[in-house]
Amino acid sequence: MSRVIVIGAGLSGLVAANRLAGKGVDVTLLTKGIGGLQLGQGSIDVLGYAPDRVTNPVLTLSAIASARPAHPYAAIGAEAVHTGIEYLKALLGDLLVGDAEANYQLPTAVGAIRPTCLVQPSMVAGNVTDGARFAIVGLRRLKDFHPKLVAENLSRTPLPDGGRLDARPVMVDVPARDGEVDSSGLTYARAFDDPAFRDRFAAALKPQLNEGETVGLPAVLGLKDRGAWKDLSEKLGHPVFEIPLPPPSVPGMRLNEALTALAKAAGVRVVNGTRAVSARVEDGVVKGVTMATAGAPREFTGEAFVLATGGFESGALAMDSYGSVTETLFGLPLQGLDDGPLVHGDYWSAEQPLFSVGVRVGKDMRVLDAAGAAVHPNLFAAGGIIGGSSRWAEKSGDGIALGSAVRAADSIVEELA
Amino acid sequence: MRKLAVDVVVIGGGSTGAGVVRDVAMRGYSTVLLERADLGQGTTGRFHGLLHSGGRYVVSDPLSATECAQENAILSRIQSEAIETTGGYFVTGPDDDPAFADKFLEGAKATGVPAREISVAEALRNEPRLNPRILRAIEVQDGSVDGWQLVWGAANSAKAYGAEILTYHSVTKIDTADGKVTAVHCTDLKNGEDVVIECGFVLNCAGPWAGQIAAMAGAHPVDVIPGRGIMVAMNHRLVNRVVNRCIYPADGDILVPVHTVSIIGTTDVKVDDPDNLAIEPKEVQQMLDAGEVLIPGFRQSRALHAWAGARPLIKDNRVAAADTRHMSRGMAVIDHTTRDGLDGMLTIGGGKLTTYRLMAEHIVDAMCEKLGEKRSCRTADEAIPGSESGKNYLVTHRLEDREHDRLDDQIICECELMSRKMFTDALATQPKGTFDDLRRQLRLGMGPCQGGFCSMRATGIALESDHIDIERATGLLRLFLKNRWIGLWPILYGDQVRQTALDNWIFQGTLDVEHLPQPESEVAL
Numbered sequence: 001m002s003r004v005i006v007i008g009a010g011l012s013g014l015v016a017a018n019r020l021a022g023k024g025v026d027v028t029l030l031t032k033g034i035g036g037l038q039l040g041q042g043s044i045d046v047l048g049y050a051p052d053r054v055t056n057p058v059l060t061l062s063a064i065a066s067a068r069p070a071h072p073y074a075a076i077g078a079e080a081v082h083t084g085i086e087y088l089k090a091l092l093g094d095l096l097v098g099d100a101e102a103n104y105q106l107p108t109a110v111g112a113i114r115p116t117c118l119v120q121p122s123m124v125a126g127n128v129t130d131g132a133r134f135a136i137v138g139l140r141r142l143k144d145f146h147p148k149l150v151a152e153n154l155s156r157t158p159l160p161d162g163g164r165l166d167a168r169p170v171m172v173d174v175p176a177r178d179g180e181v182d183s184s185g186l187t188y189a190r191a192f193d194d195p196a197f198r199d200r201f202a203a204a205l206k207p208q209l210n211e212g213e214t215v216g217l218p219a220v221l222g223l224k225d226r227g228a229w230k231d232l233s234e235k236l237g238h239p240v241f242e243i244p245l246p247p248p249s250v251p252g253m254r255l256n257e258a259l260t261a262l263a264k265a266a267g268v269r270v271v272n273g274t275r276a277v278s279a280r281v282e283d284g285v286v287k288g289v290t291m292a293t294a295g296a297p298r299e300f301t302g303e304a305f306v307l308a309t310g311g312f313e314s315g316a317l318a319m320d321s322y323g324s325v326t327e328t329l330f331g332l333p334l335q336g337l338d339d340g341p342l343v344h345g346d347y348w349s350a351e352q353p354l355f356s357v358g359v360r361v362g363k364d365m366r367v368l369d370a371a372g373a374a375v376h377p378n379l380f381a382a383g384g385i386i387g388g389s390s391r392w393a394e395k396s397g398d399g400i401a402l403g404s405a406v407r408a409a410d411s412i413v414e415e416l417a
Numbered sequence: 418m419r420k421l422a423v424d425v426v427v428i429g430g431g432s433t434g435a436g437v438v439r440d441v442a443m444r445g446y447s448t449v450l451l452e453r454a455d456l457g458q459g460t461t462g463r464f465h466g467l468l469h470s471g472g473r474y475v476v477s478d479p480l481s482a483t484e485c486a487q488e489n490a491i492l493s494r495i496q497s498e499a500i501e502t503t504g505g506y507f508v509t510g511p512d513d514d515p516a517f518a519d520k521f522l523e524g525a526k527a528t529g530v531p532a533r534e535i536s537v538a539e540a541l542r543n544e545p546r547l548n549p550r551i552l553r554a555i556e557v558q559d560g561s562v563d564g565w566q567l568v569w570g571a572a573n574s575a576k577a578y579g580a581e582i583l584t585y586h587s588v589t590k591i592d593t594a595d596g597k598v599t600a601v602h603c604t605d606l607k608n609g610e611d612v613v614i615e616c617g618f619v620l621n622c623a624g625p626w627a628g629q630i631a632a633m634a635g636a637h638p639v640d641v642i643p644g645r646g647i648m649v650a651m652n653h654r655l656v657n658r659v660v661n662r663c664i665y666p667a668d669g670d671i672l673v674p675v676h677t678v679s680i681i682g683t684t685d686v687k688v689d690d691p692d693n694l695a696i697e698p699k700e701v702q703q704m705l706d707a708g709e710v711l712i713p714g715f716r717q718s719r720a721l722h723a724w725a726g727a728r729p730l731i732k733d734n735r736v737a738a739a740d741t742r743h744m745s746r747g748m749a750v751i752d753h754t755t756r757d758g759l760d761g762m763l764t765i766g767g768g769k770l771t772t773y774r775l776m777a778e779h780i781v782d783a784m785c786e787k788l789g790e791k792r793s794c795r796t797a798d799e800a801i802p803g804s805e806s807g808k809n810y811l812v813t814h815r816l817e818d819r820e821h822d823r824l825d826d827q828i829i830c831e832c833e834l835m836s837r838k839m840f841t842d843a844l845a846t847q848p849k850g851t852f853d854d855l856r857r858q859l860r861l862g863m864g865p866c867q868g869g870f871c872s873m874r875a876t877g878i879a880l881e882s883d884h885i886d887i888e889r890a891t892g893l894l895r896l897f898l899k900n901r902w903i904g905l906w907p908i909l910y911g912d913q914v915r916q917t918a919l920d921n922w923i924f925q926g927t928l929d930v931e932h933l934p935q936p937e938s939e940v941a942l
Contacts, residue, residue, distance in 0.1 A: 112930060143874050249927075315915060321705055355921060
């Protein structure tokens with residue numbers, strides 16, 4: 001029905017769909033719901049730790065690509081990551097800043113200092129520098145952000161480039177909705193979209209700030225209004241930055257909404273709300289993917305397929321009670337299963353190997369078997385379904401998603417032409 | 418060094434020790450309970466939470482059966498807050514011998530355990546997930562009990578009678594003079610302080626560790642054989658009643674609904690060290706297979722957590738030492754006067770959670786007899802604080818509480834409906850507690866997300882309470898995540914893998930917890 005079917009609406013699926021549509025290809029995007037962007041931190045990681053803290057992500061990923069052949073970056077390559085970053089920046093305009101040659105070092109909601117590559121402008125002022133003075137501001141009715149935890153951990157942490165910063169906690173109580181004491185980040189984000197709320201908030205906070213302080217707030221400063229943070233900063237007369245929270249992630253939603261809207265505008269047909277349950281393969285070629293739509297299952301056929309379904313977190317991979325691991329849609333061969341136990345009992349020691357399991361890909365992002373042959377000539381993979389890395393520990397997931405998505409899309413365009 | 422003087426020192430803060438200290442205090446003795454960790458952290462908190470009807474023992478151990486039936490009725494009354502009167506079934510599986518149910522019914526009649534055979538159709542109507550191929554079903558009065566609530570209830574009752582409860586106090590030495598116990602030395606593990614307690618009597622209720630305590634007083638070795646049992650908590654109440662296999666007691670034959678989960682247990686393997694209990698993969702598989710017999714599709718249900726406990730069985734020459742299941746579960750009071758020529762100490766072993774009050778009554782009776790005093794036991798007559806209403810808890814009770822305070826308070830743990838006030842109140846009573854200490858009273862982090870969302874919140878709130886500093890707060894978070902993982906990784910499959918991936922995404926990915934300043938040494942207690 002479409003020439004290309006993309007399965008999954010996380011960063012990799014949305015980027016692949018946009019890129020294909022942008023090159024004039026007819027695309028259908030299948031997704032069970034909102035993709036993984038709303039679960040993450042809402043910035044773009046390329047490489048944060050290898051295992052030491054990385055300052056130049058693209059440079060370091062080239063080293064990983066040559067040293068670790070099973071790592072996704074070995075197949076993707078630095079050039080595709082570069083292309084992906086530039087492509088995403090061009091798509092999203094003023095929603096992302098930064099470049100592939102440098103990481104920002106930003107505070108997290110427990111007060112760790114986290115490397116990340118492209119950030120939303122509302123996060124930039126959090127980049128840690130020697131001698132900085134932060135007021136970390138919590139909202140009494142938002143339970144996912146505790147300013148004292150953030151401030152005191154930041155203050156006791158030596159900064160990556162040396163030096164220290166000085167952070168102190170501030171608590172304000174401005175209800176997002178009258179009579180509600182347990183408001184989610186999303187509720188606050190919607191409140192911050194309203195200029196009148198920002199006025200009230202600024203009035204409550206401003207008297208508590210000292211001169212020269214940069215203000216760190218939970219990342220809830222507006223969902224629709226991209227200038228909300230800037231307006232608040234002007235009202236306060238202080239630089240302001242956002243600190244990402246556990247899900248639901250408001251910065252992630254901004255990226256998701258923007259990329260989804262762009263995809264639709266470019267002509268991508270988005271089928272949302274139902275799960276892909278099976279695939280039809282004839283003579284080794286993928287013919288269609290069936291969704292469990294209401295009433296009767298429905299098949300979506302295409303000439304090429306992009307598997308952008310994620311890992312265990314989305315159900316793309318599963319392990320049963322006997323310890324057998326499967327890719328749940330195609331039953332694809334997986335890498336990372338044969339090197340000893342998949343989990344071990346020490347939480348703080350080495351990574352759990354289970355979460356590096358995934359499919360193998362070639363340079364064109366075709367899914368490969370153990371011998372290096374394409375499993376299906378028209379099946380490509382992008383993002384978290386690709387095995388070989390500890391995405392969350394490395395802070396490499398978004399770079400892998402971007403690089404593999406543009407590679408897969410470009411391979412398909414070449415193939416179809 | 419701190420010095421105390423009391424009539425009686427009780428060693429061990431499991432159900433036995435808590436029951437004993439309550440009984441001792443109610444009989445008018447001054448008393449201190451010493452526990453090296455938190456109350457109910459050893460054996461008591463590590464079993465499935467079954468309040469026996471007695472049914473399990475009607476054939477194998479008639480005396481235990483009768484005691485269970487009687488104590489079940491007493492506890493449901495005096496500790497109603499800790500007990501859900503779920504009721505229970507004994508069911509004959511498709512491949513089990515149906516004739517055992519006849520022996521069971523005879524035994525129940527003889528031992529006074531209320532039991533009634535019902536039709537399979539009735540059993541399936543009430544428990545629709547039960548295997549439809551079961552052959553027979555017998556209804557009994559099993560219940561489920563929150564071991565930690567039970568122990569804290571007894572301890573709070575003892576405190577109301579003047580007892581002192583010292584947790585995280587590890588016994589280091591027991592003094593004797595002229596063939597009599599005179600004092601107990603211990604260390605307050607939270608601050609390193611040594612404490613000496615002069616006393617007239619020691620009651621050793623240390624369960625699997627009772628042998629180690631007896632040795633400190635110079636007694637001949639007491640042969641305690643820890644029997645390891647593993648338990649697996651499933652994410653839902655797969656059943657609303659306790660479901661037992663109607664067979665001679667075996668592994669994996671009980672499924673107990675406790676709060677929002679159901680727990681399958683258990684195995685029984687002789688081990689040497691009660692402090693080192695592994696959760697063997699093959700035993701987990703055994704539990705899942707056993708679950709399939711009771712509930713078809715059990716393996717597709719979500720497993721949340723696994724743990725192991727050690728039974729405190731005293732060696733009994735009637736059976737081989739390797740067969741701990743069939744050693745006496747009945748209590749054994751060891752009289753060190755006749756055995757070792759040592760006055761002023763009794764050791765108690767064996768027993769089970771359901772009969773903990775009765776065990777306490779026996780050991781305190783024995784002590785009174787030695788002291789030549791007549792003070793009678795009143796523990797069965799008086800409700801413990803919090804259970805005066807006699808209303809048993811329901812699975813929905815927290816939901817009801819939150820309906821009342823949802824506009825005034827935040828829910829910090831959505832899985833277990835724990836409010837912010839519940840957490841700050843518990844923290845105020847245990848400012849030196851770890852999050853696991855608080856968990857045992859609040860169920861923090863015990864639901865599907867296993868701490869994924871609540872543990873960061875708990876850390877922030879604890880720090881804001883000003884009871885702890887940033888190093889300890891961060892250390893407690895590290896400790897909590899590590900401890901949750903101990904019970905997660907042995908049952909990591911199905912939907913819990915998916916949850917763990919999300920939790921890793923949050924903690925490693927978004928929060929980058931690993932790169933907080935590393936502690937010089939990890940917080941351990």
